[in-house]
Amino acid sequence: MIQLPASYQEYLARQDQHVVDTVRPVLMQSAADQRHGVRVVYNTGATGHQAHLDDTIPYGTIIEDID
Numbered sequence: 001m002i003q004l005p006a007s008y009q010e011y012l013a014r015q016d017q018h019v020v021d022t023v024r025p026v027l028m029q030s031a032a033d034q035r036h037g038v039r040v041v042y043n044t045g046a047t048g049h050q051a052h053l054d055d056t057i058p059y060g061t062i063i064e065d066i067d
Helices: 008-013 016-032
Strands: 038-041 048-054 061-065
Touching: 008 016, 008 061, 016 038, 016 048
Parallel strands: 038 061
Antiparallel strands: 038 048
């Protein structure tokens, strides 16, 4: 079982279930490879939150942006 770093666990603890459901798979992917951080983007349109690995962000770090 992949263990999420404390920073990812703390981030998830502060989010509502919709965001957790969207972001958690990407956090798991990041924890599996331990090479890249995660960028979480809130799109003010219909799509809501999106998350992706970002090779410019250190592993264990989450950056939030607004699109």
